[in-house]
Amino acid sequence: MSERGQVAPVAVAALVLLAMGIVLLGHLAAIRSGGARGQAAADVAALTAARAAADDPDAPASELRAAANAAAESNGDTLRAFRIESRGPGLPVAIDVTVAATTRGDVPGLGQRADVTVARARAGIAYSAQLPDGTFRPVDLSGATGAAAAIRAAEAQIGWPYVWGGESRAEGGFDCSGLVDFALSAAGFHPPGRPTAADLWRLATPEPASALAPGDLVFMGSASGAPFHVGMYVGEGTVIAAPHTGAVVRYEPLEAGGWDGFGRILPAAGAERPTGPVDRAARRHQVPVNVLEAVLELVPGREPDRTAAAIGSGQRRHPGDLAAALADALGDSSLAALVLRRASGPALGDGFRGDVKLLRLDPGPAPATAAVAVPLLREPAGQGPSGIRAAGAAGAAIDEGDRLLERLSGSDAGRSPLGGFAAVRHLSRLGLNALTLLPNRTLGAIGSVAGTAWDAVAVAVDLAAGGYREGFAFSGFGLWAARLTLAGSLLAAAGGLFTAITARSRRDRIVGGLQLAGGGLQAAGLATAGTDLIVLGAAGMEVPPVGVALILAGTAITAGVAAYQAWPTLRRIGSRAKSWLSDRGSAAWHGARSLVGSLPSPW
Amino acid sequence: MTRQAGQATIELVVGATLLAALALGGVDVLRVLRAHDAAERAAGRAAVLVAERRPIPDSLRRGVQLRVHGGAVRAAVRTCVLTAQIGCFDVGAVVHVP
Numbered sequence: 001m002s003e004r005g006q007v008a009p010v011a012v013a014a015l016v017l018l019a020m021g022i023v024l025l026g027h028l029a030a031i032r033s034g035g036a037r038g039q040a041a042a043d044v045a046a047l048t049a050a051r052a053a054a055d056d057p058d059a060p061a062s063e064l065r066a067a068a069n070a071a072a073e074s075n076g077d078t079l080r081a082f083r084i085e086s087r088g089p090g091l092p093v094a095i096d097v098t099v100a101a102t103t104r105g106d107v108p109g110l111g112q113r114a115d116v117t118v119a120r121a122r123a124g125i126a127y128s129a130q131l132p133d134g135t136f137r138p139v140d141l142s143g144a145t146g147a148a149a150a151i152r153a154a155e156a157q158i159g160w161p162y163v164w165g166g167e168s169r170a171e172g173g174f175d176c177s178g179l180v181d182f183a184l185s186a187a188g189f190h191p192p193g194r195p196t197a198a199d200l201w202r203l204a205t206p207e208p209a210s211a212l213a214p215g216d217l218v219f220m221g222s223a224s225g226a227p228f229h230v231g232m233y234v235g236e237g238t239v240i241a242a243p244h245t246g247a248v249v250r251y252e253p254l255e256a257g258g259w260d261g262f263g264r265i266l267p268a269a270g271a272e273r274p275t276g277p278v279d280r281a282a283r284r285h286q287v288p289v290n291v292l293e294a295v296l297e298l299v300p301g302r303e304p305d306r307t308a309a310a311i312g313s314g315q316r317r318h319p320g321d322l323a324a325a326l327a328d329a330l331g332d333s334s335l336a337a338l339v340l341r342r343a344s345g346p347a348l349g350d351g352f353r354g355d356v357k358l359l360r361l362d363p364g365p366a367p368a369t370a371a372v373a374v375p376l377l378r379e380p381a382g383q384g385p386s387g388i389r390a391a392g393a394a395g396a397a398i399d400e401g402d403r404l405l406e407r408l409s410g411s412d413a414g415r416s417p418l419g420g421f422a423a424v425r426h427l428s429r430l431g432l433n434a435l436t437l438l439p440n441r442t443l444g445a446i447g448s449v450a451g452t453a454w455d456a457v458a459v460a461v462d463l464a465a466g467g468y469r470e471g472f473a474f475s476g477f478g479l480w481a482a483r484l485t486l487a488g489s490l491l492a493a494a495g496g497l498f499t500a501i502t503a504r505s506r507r508d509r510i511v512g513g514l515q516l517a518g519g520g521l522q523a524a525g526l527a528t529a530g531t532d533l534i535v536l537g538a539a540g541m542e543v544p545p546v547g548v549a550l551i552l553a554g555t556a557i558t559a560g561v562a563a564y565q566a567w568p569t570l571r572r573i574g575s576r577a578k579s580w581l582s583d584r585g586s587a588a589w590h591g592a593r594s595l596v597g598s599l600p601s602p603w
Numbered sequence: 604m605t606r607q608a609g610q611a612t613i614e615l616v617v618g619a620t621l622l623a624a625l626a627l628g629g630v631d632v633l634r635v636l637r638a639h640d641a642a643e644r645a646a647g648r649a650a651v652l653v654a655e656r657r658p659i660p661d662s663l664r665r666g667v668q669l670r671v672h673g674g675a676v677r678a679a680v681r682t683c684v685l686t687a688q689i690g691c692f693d694v695g696a697v698v699h700v701p
């Protein structure tokens with residue numbers, strides 16, 4: 001066969017390999033793009049579900065999952081796992097989702113592929129509640145009517161600071177008659193204007209103390225026909241009243257107040273209800289019973305008396321600010337807002353809101369149902385030719401590395417901050433490169449083998465340091481060092497191509513081809529960092545796990561080729577070293593023997 | 604010059620030209636990929652802000668055309684290529700925010 005005939009097949013093979021490499025790189029770029037898209041889809045899915053929970057904390061989990069699923073699907077991806085983090089029933093505080101993005105493609109030698117990139121995101125929900133200014137607290141009547149509704153409305157104001165009168169509701173009037181006026185209005189009875197205690201006395205039907213029923217009114221100064229103080233009887237010898245300036249709306253014992261007149265405006269029927277431990281705890285610690293009920297519903301297992309004591313202390317520390325008092329008592333402003341929402345009912349309106357925010361992912365494990373550890377999906381290969389076996393095997397090897405790295409990267413978040421360390425390391429590597437340029441073949445061989453071994457160890461060290469998790473991050477001088485490495489890899493690949501084309505023996509062609517493959521894989525691995533690698537002014541770059549796998553594969557090939565090429569030289573060096581050691585060892589042995597022999601014997 | 608040497612020289616020149624063309628094309632491909640990356644990142648970040656109901660800062664719009672309309676965040680980055688005489692065009696990305 002002539003030399004001319006040998007060149008053309010090698011050139012064609014090199015071009016075919018190059019084309020396959022470009023297609024493979026294109027597919028890898030598409031996977032990377034799919035990963036970015038999947039991350040955006042995961043972020044949006046988590047935030048969408050969190051928004052649904054923020055708007056309605058009582059929404060069922062299936063509804064929230066459907067919201068996340070719709071968001072993921074609208075971006076062409078699939079929801080793989082979904083988890084609601086709650087601090088109690090009806091208290092969702094974060095949504096954790098895992099989304100899978102599939103990249104499909106036909107890669108020569110690997111066939112039809114469907115590579116899945118998994119992304120995870122977590123969105124937090126923070127609730128806040130603002131009670132309306134200039135009016136009494138809204139209250140959820142829970143279906144109560146008549147006197148029962150009036151009592152519930154009055155009890156919700158416990159702790160509200162007394163503000164004297166005024167002629168109208170708009171002016172405030174958070175005094176004794178204002179409180180009763182509000183309670184009656186909540187029950188559907190609207191006294192004309194803004195009634196005073198005397199007005200309420202005239203509206204009421206007088207009755208004896210012995211006939212008092214919950215919801216009835218109690219008066220002071222009724223003997224004059226124009227009482228100056230009014231309260232509402234709530235049963236079991238207890239009255240609610242707004243007593244005087246400097247005090248707050250509170251429960252008082254009926255017999256301790258000096259009440260001398262009693263009257264009824266609302267029918268008493270239905271207002272009488274058994275007083276339970278929650279009511280007693282609320283009265284003992286002067287806290288709104290509807291708020292205490294809401295806390296106990298949202299955080300099951302809490303003891304009513306201790307909870308009421310904590311809320312009461314919070315109210316004393318934050319007079320007139322129930323939201324702050326609850327946040328103080330519960331140690332959680334979001335929970336406080338949810339309690340106020342539950343206690344206030346729909347009347348709170350826009351006073352309640354939930355804000356959502358993307359959170360950093362926990363370093364802990366992904367959701368139990370997450371598909372982070374699921375291997376890459378593989379669609380059935382087509383029936384056509386499977387391509388070059390070697391390319392397929394190499395692709396499978398890369399694929400395995402990629403899969404392993406994907407699995408590892410899903411378990412934890414972290415980066416390998418190379419930076420300055422990389423710079424020093426690459427400079428040292430340049431020194432070894434310089435050795436290979438020396439005319440001395442022995443030194444060149446040593447430099448070549450040491451350099452490739454250096455690369456292999458460096459990659460292994462980086463992997464051990466955590467680079468396998470999210471790839472490598474380069475910045476500063478390390479970025480320039482990586483650029484130099486890219487240039488070196490491209491030169492090595494070009495040299496390999498040149499050698500393969502111009503080689504006169506089969507051995508040299510194989511060596512050249514392997515050099516081309518090794519350098520090309522290293523360059524391709526670095527190229528997965530994107531254009532930050534070559535664009536001046538870029539602050540840094542990141543080599544994803546797939547890039548690390550490519551660099552590793554290229555380094556392994558290059559190391560093998562270097563060792564193969566340098567083997568005769570290395571063997572010669574080894575032989576000389578062995579003989580040198582043998583000579584020196586023999587001399588040392590004889591020296592030692594003579595030294596021992598010259599020592600006086602102890603025996 | 605021998606026949607073999609002439610053949611090798613021609614192949615070297617052709618190979619070098621091919622490599623140069625590939626390098627130029629590669630730079631352009633990387634440039635488009637970079638623009639696509641930038642568009643995807645901008646769209647993703649803007650989508651997160653929209654989902655969080657927060658305003659999109661001007662810094663995110665630097666070098667990127669961002670449009671939020673009908674539950675979709677679209678980002679476009681202008682890029683120009685040297686080869687293939689395509690000239691300048693927009694590379695876009697879209698993220699849907701239900």
